[in-house]
Amino acid sequence: MQPMQLFNLAFRQNEWFAQRQAVISSNVANANTPGYKARDVESFDAVMDSSASTSAPMAATDPQHFASSGSDAVRDQNNGDDQAEVLVSGNDVNLEQEFLKSNDVMRGYTLNTQIMKTFDRMLQSATKG
Amino acid sequence: MNDPLIAATSAAANGLFAQSTRMRVVSENIANADSTGKTAGADPYQRKTVSFESVSDEVSGADLVQVQDISRDEAPFRTEYMPGHPAADAKGYVKMPNVDMLTELSDMREASRSYTANTQVIKQVREIASMTIDLLRTS
Numbered sequence: 028m029q030p031m032q033l034f035n036l037a038f039r040q041n042e043w044f045a046q047r048q049a050v051i052s053s054n055v056a057n058a059n060t061p062g063y064k065a066r067d068v069e070s071f072d073a074v075m076d077s078s079a080s081t082s083a084p085m086a087a088t089d090p091q092h093f094a095s096s097g098s099d100a101v102r103d104q105n106n107g108d109d110q111a112e113v114l115v116s117g118n119d120v121n122l123e124q125e126f127l128k129s130n131d132v133m134r135g136y137t138l139n140t141q142i143m144k145t146f147d148r149m150l151q152s153a154t155k156g
Numbered sequence: 157m158n159d160p161l162i163a164a165t166s167a168a169a170n171g172l173f174a175q176s177t178r179m180r181v182v183s184e185n186i187a188n189a190d191s192t193g194k195t196a197g198a199d200p201y202q203r204k205t206v207s208f209e210s211v212s213d214e215v216s217g218a219d220l221v222q223v224q225d226i227s228r229d230e231a232p233f234r235t236e237y238m239p240g241h242p243a244a245d246a247k248g249y250v251k252m253p254n255v256d257m258l259t260e261l262s263d264m265r266e267a268s269r270s271y272t273a274n275t276q277v278i279k280q281v282r283e284i285a286s287m288t289i290d291l292l293r294t295s
Contacts, residue, residue: 041288045160048284052164052277053219056171058270059178060208060221122273129280140287147291 033146037139043071044132044139051129054120062117067128163216164281170220171274174208177223178267181206182260189255197245201253203229229254 047068057063068074113119181204191201209224231254239248 042160045164045284048277048281049160049164049167049216049218052167052171052281055270055273055277056167056174056221057208057210057219058171058273059175059266060210063210063219066219122269125273126276129277133280133284136284136287140291143291 034143037143037146039075040071041136041139043068043074044136048129048132051125051132054125055122058118058120058122058125060118063120064118065120065125158216160217161281161285163213163218165278166213166216167218167220168274168277168281170222171277172271174221174223175267175271175274177226178206179264179271181226182264182267185255186257186260186264189253189257189260191253192241192250193243196243198243198251200233200243200251201255203231203253203255205229 050066050068054065185203188201192198193200204226205228206226207224208221210219211222212218213220233251233254235249236252237248238244238250241250244250
């Protein structure tokens with residue numbers, strides 16, 4: 028089962044990236060909304076730790092496990108103090124910061140899909156010979 | 157569970173709509189910068205302002221943005237001395253709209269910047285989604 032775990036891990040992280048992109052997109056859409064506070068998701072490490080509180084991390088022995096831990100593992104949290112200053116309107120969205128995060132998502136997602144592709148090729152060469 | 161990428165797209169699309177509404181209001185203000193009243197002493201065009209609010213969408217779980225209200229700016233009108241004008245009062249002063257070109261232009265700039273930001277997000281999401289679909293392609 029070892030190789031399958033890698034697919035699972037990459038998939039979990041892609042899911043996390045997608046969630047993060049949704050939050051970034053909400054921030055950008057509300058860049059001019061008075062009183063809106065920019066949000067971010069928990070770091071992937073924290074999500075992994077919280078979901079791995081039992082024995083082996085990422086051990087999905089049942090397809091149900093994956094779906095249940097997927098969405099509620101991601102919680103919104105306020106941006107840290109490193110954010111730019113709060114505007115008079117009470118809005119603290121910084122577009123540059125959001126694009127930086129968005130680029131992070133892009134880079135990680137590309138890496139993961141590439142790894143998955145490589146892995147798929149590996150499995151295929153093992154099965155097809 | 158809902159697809160977060162679809163949620164991202166719908167949030168960005170909502171942002172596009174909100175910013176284009178703002179652009180419409182700005183262009184209305186600029187177009188009516190010299191619209192006076194018709195009768196003596198009548199009020200001229202009153203500048204419009206648009207305000208946004210953030211609404212949380214239960215279906216997708218994203219924070220969407222929507223136009224809360226398009227209201228009128230209560231700032232005082234400027235007056236100009238034009239005795240021959242149909243809207244001139246007894247002293248010959250005409251009330252002009254409370255539209256300030258500089259404010260409108262900077263508002264327009266900000267709207268277009270936010271619009272671009274939202275289109276950028278949509279582009280990014282599409283690229284991400286197509287990467288996942290590419291996994292299915294036989295290499």
